[in-house]
Amino acid sequence: MTLPILNLMPGDAPFRADPSDSYTLPARFYHDAEIWEHEKAAIFAQSWYYAGHVSQVAQSGEFLTVKIHEQNIFVARTRQGDLKAFYNVCPHRGHELVSGTGRKNVITCPYHAWAFDFDGTLKSARNTETVKGFDRSQFSLKEVRVEVFCGLVLVNLDPNATPFAEQMGDLEKEIRAYVPSVDDLQFAQRDTYEVEANWKVLIDNFLECYHCAPAHKDFVDLVDMNSYRTITCGLYSSQCAGKPRTTNARAYKFEAGDVDFGYAGWFVWPNFTIWAYPGEANLSVLQMNPTAPEKCVEFQDWFVKDGKVTDQLRDAINYQIEVLQPEDIGLCESVQKGLKSSGYNQGRFVVDAGKTELSEHAVHHFQHLVAQALGAKLDPEEV
Structure with missing residues (x-):
């Protein structure tokens, strides 16, 4: 059922399907606790969520964990070589089974030592032999x-x-x-x-380079902004620059890699982004993990050849x-502070037909996905 607060309210300007004729989402979408709770079920419980990299679970018994709001999940490699994911909870009394990443011979609950194989089956449960009708x-x-996509779990x-x-x-x-x-x-x-900000503020910021020239001097020294274009595509969008401005940038110095480009970035619904910097082969994921209506934890995972960071890549990572x-x-x-101001409710999208680095059409694309998922009118x- 749609919450009244999700619909047009007094003082709201229209949020329309055409970005050139639309105001932004109202400010309450970035701090209201009711909307935050609604997002958990309407967005995060129904979307693919980045958990880690396949190299972290390459061997039998290796596992990694991920939290989607209150839901704890772990992913593990079975003895047969399959990748499985399970709710990270013991079915006996609800204790968490594993934490972080690692490798085990068997998954044993720390509370009462019930033990599970990596296919999820219960292998042993102490003192249940005489429990009437107990069925493992x-x-x-x-x-x-669980799925794997370009190495991402x-x-x-x-x-x-x-x-x-x-x-x-x-x-x-595109990634390949x-x-x-x-x-x-x-x-x-x-x-x-x-970060003391709503997760959507962070996504909005990623999705436009209108702010790059005034706010990211070193980035625009690295990337040829004249070739920077943003394209929206269903549940993702891309931001790519055809070439670097220089290989001797203030951001970091590099030698051209297998593919000579300036920067490539993708937003993937609902809350993670994929990056590729020029130079040696690399990929990273920056994920915005909401922890409260106005708080977020960002994880940036880096993937490089053989998992070894060279001096050049270290410079890029340090930048x-x-x-x-x-x-x-x-x-x-x-921005998060400003969204609580009585002097602000909505802005306008700055868009251009050329889909240049100055256009905010991808921000509108994301906000439209949010509005659709929440059933907002x-x-x-x-x-």
Whole structure:
């Protein structure tokens, strides 16, 4: 059922399907607790969620964990070589089974030592031999959908979800065009950032480079902005620059790699982004994980050849950690404060027909996906 707060309210300007004729989502969508709760079921419980990299679960018994709001999930490699995902909870009394990443011979609950194989079956349960009618088959772990896409491990709480690759159209083709050796990449490191902003503020910020010239001096020194274009495609969008402006940029210095390009980035619904920087083969995922209506934890996972970070890639990673992320986090935290101001409710999208770096049509694309998922009616013609 649609919450009244999701619909057009007094003082709201229309949010329309045409970005050139639309105002932005009203500010309440970025801080209201009711909307935050509605997002959990309407968006995150029905979407593919980035969990990690296949290189982290390459061997039998290796596992990784991921949290989707209150739902804890773990992904593990079975003895037969399959990849499985389960709710990370013991069916005996509800204790969490594993944490972080690692490798085990068997999954043993720390509470009462019930033990499970990596296919989810209960292998042993102490002192249940005399329990009347006890049937081990009734206490297998509950499975979750899992898929691998260009090395990325994705899970979905919806058992009837359309396969990820099918949802994403040409995304794999685009990634492989920029990073042909994507299958040779392995997990290298995770960087974590705590941000005082709604997760959608962070996505909005990623989706436009209108702010790049005033806010990211080193980035525009690295990338040829004249070739920077943003294209929206169903449940994802791309931002790519055809060439670097220089290989001797203030951001970092590099030698041209297998494919000579300036920058490639993709937004993937609902909350993660994929990056490829020029130079040696690399890929990274920056995921915006909401923890409260106005708080978010960002994970950036880096994937490089053989999992070994070279000096050149270290320079690129350090630029991200020390310069670009602090710049973006500062912008987003300031926006979050402004969204609570009595002097603001909505803005307008700045768009152009050329889909240049100055156009915000991809921000509208994302906000439209949010409105659709929540069942929001913000256009007077829909109310």
